[in-house]
């Protein structure tokens with residue numbers, strides 16, 4: 001009895017996997033797909049409305065389409081890609097989601113509400129993932145210790161927004177691609193997801209409200225600069241010399257500070273969008289007065305802002321080598337360091353450790369789940 005049930009379940013599972021995620025297609029691609037199965041292309045508009053405006057989750061609900069088309073679509077495509085696995089709310093109001101993918105892997109997203117002085121919600125940010133795991137392996141990052149699992153599809157990237165909006169009944173008005181993974185090493189899918197989110201017809205969010213964070217894949221930064229609708233760019237800098245950076249970010253051996261900064265300058269020249277630098281302060285490693293002076297020179301190359309991020313300790317991952325040595329700079333030194341740069345004309349922000357009580361830093365919940 002059990003065996004039969006299991007076999008049936010496996011069959012259903014494999015048939016789901018053979019189906020294609022319909023949200024992986026741009027409007028033009030979907031029109032072409034419909035043409036291929038002998039349908040009128042104006043149906044693409046109706047399907048887009050159903051998916052992105054009405055947020056329908058089954059084809060049978062798409063009442064603007066004839067019944068036989070709904071059946072045909074459901075035989076070829078599937079709509080949703082994620083399930084909420086776990087959800088944890090922090091004392092500061094941020095909420096961390098652990099999502100299950102169809103193949104059992106996990107990714108994370110963090111919701112961060114921002115309130116005005118009267119406590120009213122005036123901005124809500126969602127930090128989304130671009131990969132399950134990450135191949136870059138930065139010494140300070142919990143996602144890095146997971147290694148690379150796989151790239152996310154455009155659907156899986158977009159569904160993080162859809163599920164959180166549905167679950168919290170809120171409208172996300174700011175997206176940061178700063179969760180698990182290196183978005184510029186999943187360039188095609190991430191760009192497609194960004195294009196779908198900002199498409200005239202889907203109107204999920206405006207391009208000016210999206211920030212993509214990268215560890216510094218220089219050639220891809222240039223490529224993104226030349227794309228039709230580039231997002232805001234954040235660079236995970238975290239060091240002011242190649243020697244320091246090589247120690248904590250192995251990607252720096254492929255794209256050193258000269259290559260990285262040339263690509264950043266190119267990004268600014270092409271897009272005219274100011275750059276954000278992220279800088280985690282590590283005690284005694286990158287927080288000296290000389291670092292402040294080198295950082296000033298880097299930051300003033302193009303209009304920019306530097307975010308100082310307190311290091312979220314990942315000693316629970318049992319780090320080895322240099323990772324074991326990394327310690328957070330005390331808060332008072334972080335403020336002092338920021339002040340040195342502020343006085344020299346650099347725009348700086350000291351960022352809170354949002355959701356530190358719920359392991360909200362990149363990859364931490366997924367890792368504790370895996371262990």
Ligand code: SAH
Nearest residue numbers: 141178181182213214215236278311312362
């Ligand atoms: N791969 C991209 C985006 C994801 S990481 C990148 O590296 O930019 C998002 C941000 O979280 C990066 O700035 C990263 O350096 C930071 N981060 C990772 N681990 C952290 C930790 N333990 N404490 C504080 N920030 C961390």
Ligand code: SF4
Nearest residue numbers: 134136137138141144
């Ligand atoms: Fe990957 Fe970014 Fe973590 Fe580095 S900091 S391992 S690039 S997710």
